Amino acid sequence: MTGNNLTNKKISLSPSALYGWLGDRIFAYGIFILGFIVIFTTIAMAVSLYFSGTEAISKFGFFGFMTGRVWDAAISMEFGTWPFIVGTLVTSLAALALSFLPAVAIAIFTAEYAPKWLGYIIENLVNLIAAVPSVVIGIWGIFIFTPWVRDSVYMPVYLWSLENAPTLTPILGNPAGYGMLTATIILTIMIIPFTTALACDSFRMVPKEQREAASALGATKWEVIRMAVIPYSRGGILAGAMLSLGRAIGETMAVAMLIGNKNTLPFTIFGPGSTMASVIVNEFREAVENIHLASLMAVGFYLFLISLVVNLVAAWIQRKYAITGGRAV
Amino acid sequence: MSKYLQAELIRLKKRFYEYCALVEEDVRNAVRSVYENDKELAMQVIEKDNDIDRLEIEIEEECLKLLALYQPVAIDLRFIISMLKINSDLERIGDLAVNIAERSVRIIELDQKNPVFDFTLMCERSLLMVKNSIDALIELDEKKAEAVMEADEEIDELHKNVFKKVGDALKDKPNSFEILSQYLTISRALERIGDHATNIAEDVVYMINGTIVRHQG
Amino acid sequence: MSKYLQAELIRLKKRFYEYCALVEEDVRNAVRSVYENDKELAMQVIEKDNDIDRLEIEIEEECLKLLALYQPVAIDLRFIISMLKINSDLERIGDLAVNIAERSVRIIELDQKNPVFDFTLMCERSLLMVKNSIDALIELDEKKAEAVMEADEEIDELHKNVFKKVGDALKDKPNSFEILSQYLTISRALERIGDHATNIAEDVVYMINGTIVRHQG
Amino acid sequence: MISLRRRYIRDNIMLSLIILNTIVILIPLFIIIVYVIAKGFDALSIDLFTKELGSPTRAMMGEPTGLVHTMLGTIVVDLIAVLIAIPFGVGAGVMLSEYPDHWANPVLRVLNDTLNGMPAVLKGLLAFTLVVKPMGTFSGLSGGVALAFVMFPIIARATESALMNIPWSIREAGLAIGLPRWRVILSTIIPAAKVGLVTGFLIAFARAAGEAAPLVFTSFGNNYLPIKWTGWFTGPVDTLPQRLYNLAISPYEHWHDMGWAAAIVLLAVIIASFIIARFVIRDKK
Amino acid sequence: MNNEPSNENKIRLETIDLSVFYGQNPGVKNVSLQIFDKQVTAFIGPSGCGKTTFLRALNRMHDLTRGARVTGKALIDGTDIYDPKIDPVTIRRKIGMVFQKPTPFPTMSIYDNVVAGLKLVGIKNKSLLDEVCERSLRQSALWEEVKDRLKTPGGSLSGGQQQRLSIARALAVEPEVLLMDEPTSSLDPQSTNRIEELIGELKHQVTIIIVTHNMQQASRVSDNTAFFYIGNLIEFNKTTKIFTNPDQKRTEEYITGQFG
Amino acid sequence: MNNEPSNENKIRLETIDLSVFYGQNPGVKNVSLQIFDKQVTAFIGPSGCGKTTFLRALNRMHDLTRGARVTGKALIDGTDIYDPKIDPVTIRRKIGMVFQKPTPFPTMSIYDNVVAGLKLVGIKNKSLLDEVCERSLRQSALWEEVKDRLKTPGGSLSGGQQQRLSIARALAVEPEVLLMDEPTSSLDPQSTNRIEELIGELKHQVTIIIVTHNMQQASRVSDNTAFFYIGNLIEFNKTTKIFTNPDQKRTEEYITGQFG
Numbered sequence A: 001m002t003g004n005n006l007t008n009k010k011i012s013l014s015p016s017a018l019y020g021w022l023g024d025r026i027f028a029y030g031i032f033i034l035g036f037i038v039i040f041t042t043i044a045m046a047v048s049l050y051f052s053g054t055e056a057i058s059k060f061g062f063f064g065f066m067t068g069r070v071w072d073a074a075i076s077m078e079f080g081t082w083p084f085i086v087g088t089l090v091t092s093l094a095a096l097a098l099s100f101l102p103a104v105a106i107a108i109f110t111a112e113y114a115p116k117w118l119g120y121i122i123e124n125l126v127n128l129i130a131a132v133p134s135v136v137i138g139i140w141g142i143f144i145f146t147p148w149v150r151d152s153v154y155m156p157v158y159l160w161s162l163e164n165a166p167t168l169t170p171i172l173g174n175p176a177g178y179g180m181l182t183a184t185i186i187l188t189i190m191i192i193p194f195t196t197a198l199a200c201d202s203f204r205m206v207p208k209e210q211r212e213a214a215s216a217l218g219a220t221k222w223e224v225i226r227m228a229v230i231p232y233s234r235g236g237i238l239a240g241a242m243l244s245l246g247r248a249i250g251e252t253m254a255v256a257m258l259i260g261n262k263n264t265l266p267f268t269i270f271g272p273g274s275t276m277a278s279v280i281v282n283e284f285r286e287a288v289e290n291i292h293l294a295s296l297m298a299v300g301f302y303l304f305l306i307s308l309v310v311n312l313v314a315a316w317i318q319r320k321y322a323i324t325g326g327r328a329v
Numbered sequence B, C: 001m002s003k004y005l006q007a008e009l010i011r012l013k014k015r016f017y018e019y020c021a022l023v024e025e026d027v028r029n030a031v032r033s034v035y036e037n038d039k040e041l042a043m044q045v046i047e048k049d050n051d052i053d054r055l056e057i058e059i060e061e062e063c064l065k066l067l068a069l070y071q072p073v074a075i076d077l078r079f080i081i082s083m084l085k086i087n088s089d090l091e092r093i094g095d096l097a098v099n100i101a102e103r104s105v106r107i108i109e110l111d112q113k114n115p116v117f118d119f120t121l122m123c124e125r126s127l128l129m130v131k132n133s134i135d136a137l138i139e140l141d142e143k144k145a146e147a148v149m150e151a152d153e154e155i156d157e158l159h160k161n162v163f164k165k166v167g168d169a170l171k172d173k174p175n176s177f178e179i180l181s182q183y184l185t186i187s188r189a190l191e192r193i194g195d196h197a198t199n200i201a202e203d204v205v206y207m208i209n210g211t212i213v214r215h216q217g
Numbered sequence D: 001m002i003s004l005r006r007r008y009i010r011d012n013i014m015l016s017l018i019i020l021n022t023i024v025i026l027i028p029l030f031i032i033i034v035y036v037i038a039k040g041f042d043a044l045s046i047d048l049f050t051k052e053l054g055s056p057t058r059a060m061m062g063e064p065t066g067l068v069h070t071m072l073g074t075i076v077v078d079l080i081a082v083l084i085a086i087p088f089g090v091g092a093g094v095m096l097s098e099y100p101d102h103w104a105n106p107v108l109r110v111l112n113d114t115l116n117g118m119p120a121v122l123k124g125l126l127a128f129t130l131v132v133k134p135m136g137t138f139s140g141l142s143g144g145v146a147l148a149f150v151m152f153p154i155i156a157r158a159t160e161s162a163l164m165n166i167p168w169s170i171r172e173a174g175l176a177i178g179l180p181r182w183r184v185i186l187s188t189i190i191p192a193a194k195v196g197l198v199t200g201f202l203i204a205f206a207r208a209a210g211e212a213a214p215l216v217f218t219s220f221g222n223n224y225l226p227i228k229w230t231g232w233f234t235g236p237v238d239t240l241p242q243r244l245y246n247l248a249i250s251p252y253e254h255w256h257d258m259g260w261a262a263a264i265v266l267l268a269v270i271i272a273s274f275i276i277a278r279f280v281i282r283d284k285k
Numbered sequence E, F: 001m002n003n004e005p006s007n008e009n010k011i012r013l014e015t016i017d018l019s020v021f022y023g024q025n026p027g028v029k030n031v032s033l034q035i036f037d038k039q040v041t042a043f044i045g046p047s048g049c050g051k052t053t054f055l056r057a058l059n060r061m062h063d064l065t066r067g068a069r070v071t072g073k074a075l076i077d078g079t080d081i082y083d084p085k086i087d088p089v090t091i092r093r094k095i096g097m098v099f100q101k102p103t104p105f106p107t108m109s110i111y112d113n114v115v116a117g118l119k120l121v122g123i124k125n126k127s128l129l130d131e132v133c134e135r136s137l138r139q140s141a142l143w144e145e146v147k148d149r150l151k152t153p154g155g156s157l158s159g160g161q162q163q164r165l166s167i168a169r170a171l172a173v174e175p176e177v178l179l180m181d182e183p184t185s186s187l188d189p190q191s192t193n194r195i196e197e198l199i200g201e202l203k204h205q206v207t208i209i210i211v212t213h214n215m216q217q218a219s220r221v222s223d224n225t226a227f228f229y230i231g232n233l234i235e236f237n238k239t240t241k242i243f244t245n246p247d248q249k250r251t252e253e254y255i256t257g258q259f260g
């Protein structure tokens, strides 16, 4: 560069090949190897579950195992996973249904109505609760919640039905405290913070301009939320709900501690049951027979499939309702 | 942005053409007043000059406004700049027409009915030049503009002759300088009108193809 | 953006002032050549006209370039527009100086040493007007510009007198029209120079405060 | 037309409902945490951090028992998990964000998300198949691997979004001054995304540290300290979440109390990492 | 377009000593000016001089901003919009606003976007809505481009079209004044062009105020221009005057690019 | 500044039939033009006409773009930059680039930002780095403003300063050509001003190519202007010529705002 009196030294620039194509190549291959290992892990999970479970699946048939209603590890060595599929779906869908609106309402309050400091506190509190491990919730469930709910809710209801509506009694089942309803309530409690946190994030992603645009049209506060905020974030909220559902389906320890663990189709809401995840943890250590172990692995495989579907649906919802913001100009 | 500017330019153009027509008519009337000894016509030309002056200022202000508000480039810029310049040439032509008309009035006052010598040709030529330069402007006709530039020499020649004729006439009638000087001024005005028409033609050429052709002849 | 334009404007201004000085000197020399019967000086003025013509075109192109490239507004726009207009006035003044010089040459050829009548005053006045108008431009001095506009009347008056004097002189010597007509033309040129100086002064006023003062006197 | 007054009334009704809902839900949720902490606080003792658990009878005989082996085991297992998960997670994240043209990229993204969404119990089964079976024994190592499976999809996603937050033009700017790509990534992109990365690590850690399900059939659990230090890796190891589960479902009353103590320790670890992620690092930025 | 003398027109909007504070800092200070009916008024000035702040004060948008406080008066047709008895919702229906970025509601169809303001107040009459939709889209010069796909989402339009959609939506509630905050700054020149033309057509029906960073734009589209500087109104004048011969030295310096 | 006749200068960069394809679609088609040494060349044209695409082809930035493919030749001082034997890293050291948004490396200090191109390829000589840092910051007219806080992060500067920092960083590796893609489009007018002035000063030392949406900017800063339209180079001429009297009808229509 002429006309510069600071330096006329032309900096010698012949960086080694490591600072050129060679270094780039080495680095990229290193990264790709790590990436591929992650890919293989996921594939390995499906494959290994399938193969560890082959013995059971081939014995009872792919659909036979799935729809089999008997799970008997003690005598007949007959295994079918239908009771657990039902248990899983009933508890998790019910938990989703119970949690969705309250969770979104909390998110609306936090993101839209609460003053800044309060919103900050609530959001962190919610995130904190979401981080509480499931076993900790489980221990609370076992020692605090279950006795309480049994004594102050189930029993009175049960007693009332004995007196006034005896036909209802068998449907209500045994009000022991451990059972489907307890598990569902605990699941609801566990996924509310999760749904709320995701919904909050979605609300925060709504541009200020959207709110102002609605305001400028003469909308009241609630109308702004209804017209601009909720539609804009519905993709995020729904996808969040699906992810919550996925959580509920895979939730293991708290459920295993509270659902009562009975390997038959659940008949009543108070009654005990099992979910796919709970049966795996409960029986895995006691499984001595090969066919029993294989069956547990096979349950894992079906759990994988359900979980996969839920996750894919979540991704699909996210994509479908994503706000692209229009074509580039 | 274009649409705004284009609309304004069209409006300005229309106004400008009216102004051109006004000036052209003025020159025609001034010359006619000389021939036909029509004092009224001459007075009319003199009066109308105010209008022309007013129009000139308006058009100039309009051009400046367009320059300031729309920052035109290329053909639009050349158009406005040419208009600015042609505008002042036209105003000068209008002034010269007034000059002629004033001389015409004086001649009538001096009661000299017939022109001492004939300069029909000169009148015709300069009128034609004005007309052609304005036509070239309206039709964006480069050929016509060039014709105007060429015609200028003839007028200059004719004007020189007038000097000679005046000199000769004076030898016969030394006292007739006052009346002769009127004609001299008229001739001089016609020659200047030709010059301004040439200027207009040059600006038209610039407007059309962006080259400055002045001072080349 | 400003810095680019400002730098260009300063450059243009400098160039333009040189051009002004050149024209002013031309006029001075032309007038002197008449008084001092200096044919050489007159020839010099005539030759230098080419330079002035060239400069005029260059300055005009520069102005157009600035308009096209920098889209100036307000004071900058007014400055450039005024420059464009003053430019053509100066060129006309240059032409008129050539006119005077040509007449001067002719007078020397006719071997008429002493001016038939005295128009020192007229020369002085018009020179002063040119000088003042240019000073007003350089110093952006509205007062000076107004003084120029006022001075114009005097020159017009003086020019009218010349006509009378020529008429009187012709009565004595009817054959002297040729030489007298030279003086007539010079007087006419000086009067026009005054007019153009007035135009410049008007443009200076416009540049300074944005009002068009033409056609008000 | 609805009158403005009616619109405002509707506004106020909605707001009341939302506030009511928030109070009704949040307060009980908060009470859970408070309750666990309160309960666990009573059960805390020095012995908890210095003594082994041993068999149920030990406590019945009045011997001091504790969870020192559990705490150490948790540290070992989580450390193994972190050491495995960070390179793979970050590597995958870098591949996702920095080499978007690679054909395997969409596959990686989908599978990584899938893995992330899978129940942790299945990750335990995978680790069981991949590590426990070949080794022929439950081990701390297998527990670490299982938890790594929980962590690295989270780390990969966190890494990707942290790196993606750095405008693409920064990379181009690096290349445009003649830097090779690897230099650009290591010296400009990753340092810039540091805060996001560390937050991602902490969140992944908090998630994994609370998982019990995958450990049930990998690190298995142990009531004693291992005899040799290699036992931490090659033998069954106790971890907090899993011990908590075992204590809770055990039939012994005194173990239930110890469960509360374990719960508060676990909660403390998780809340601590959560707080570091949320506040300390964010403020530093 | 800049020819009608401003003072012939009626004053539609007027501020008297209007100041806006963000916390303790004034965003604009004691601004008094008049906005004339059916004219375009442009606000220009260097970044951060308070143009947006002042504009937003005119339809009480600052009610939504934390910590913002407005003092002084802003009168629309003589009524103070900051009168505690006046409801901001009512004010905002009278004074529409268009933002820097296009703000279509992305999940709504084009049709629903346009009539959103009417549906808000419970108007259900289909034929009326259809009518308003068509009229507004025509006014915003978008009708021809979208009339065959009124049911597609507003987000599927291009940036320039989205901005015109935002304008149509604002026009559907028949505001008397339209505030535009740099409506073209995120658009390409072609779309900018369309919006500017639109402003020229709309001003026969609505009073328009436009904030712009682009002085050329102000000079092209506006009848009157207000120049702001560090929170103060420096000059308010006819646009022609401002751009050929402003009264204030600082205005001249700014528009000739000597600062800012 | 636009006075030196272009053809006196040496040709620094030249493209011959250069096309860039995105998949099957051409972004620019068969462009042949010459960039003259130590001059400013501006690329103008409507959005999407391929200005950026062409610019990026000049330092092999398309290597990073998925699916982009370049055909034809681009010669710098006679060497084809697309020659397979040429390492793009070497090319990019010769041909610097500045982007639309300022791109300081976020974690680095001002000093480290400037010398990044040297330090990160292993040059450790402190006094040399100091020298280069000062020189580059002086060239980009930032030295006076930052010399007392070279250790503060680059992100702490204002937008305009960051853009000048990006320029300094590009200059530190002593490129022969500097490509700028709308370098001021995200800046306020004041910063734009500074950058434009800077371009005027830099061009005595480097060959500059600038893409701009703003025709006024092109007219102000450049010596030569290339007008692109739908992937084609329509006209390449001196800037004065383009803006007063372009050869092509389409250029004239574009710059007078009749389309685009």
Ligand SMILES: Nc1ncnc2c1ncn2[C@@H]1O[C@H](COP(=O)(O)OP(=O)(O)OP(=O)(O)O)[C@@H](O)[C@H]1O
Binding pocket: E022, E026, E027, E045, E046, E047, E048, E049, E050, E051, E052, E053, E054, E065, E213
């Ligand atoms: N929400 C806010 N909180 C605090 N200060 C603010 C806020 N909005 C703007 N300001 C400050 O008020 C002043 C005026 O800002 P305003 O946005 O009105 O300027 P502007 O003229 O619109 O600028 P621009 O041209 O950049 O949009 C600025 O100093 C800005 O920093």
Ligand SMILES: Nc1ncnc2c1ncn2[C@@H]1O[C@H](COP(=O)(O)OP(=O)(O)OP(=O)(O)O)[C@@H](O)[C@H]1O
Binding pocket: A329, F022, F026, F027, F028, F045, F046, F047, F048, F049, F050, F051, F052, F053, F054, F065, F066, F213
């Ligand atoms: N990465 C890409 N993949 C596919 N097509 C692209 C890509 N980048 C640009 N294009 C297309 O190539 C064409 C030219 O784009 P380019 O960005 O070069 O235009 P431009 O002139 O720089 O426009 P602007 O002024 O908007 O920056 C456009 O039609 C664009 O859609």
Ligand SMILES: [Mg+2]
Binding pocket: E051, E052, E053, E211
């Ligand atoms: Mg603003």
Ligand SMILES: [Mg+2]
Binding pocket: F051, F052, F053, F181, F211
């Ligand atoms: Mg581009």
Ligand SMILES: O=P([O-])([O-])[O-]
Binding pocket: B092, B192, C092, C192
């Ligand atoms: O105005 P003129 O001197 O050219 O007659």
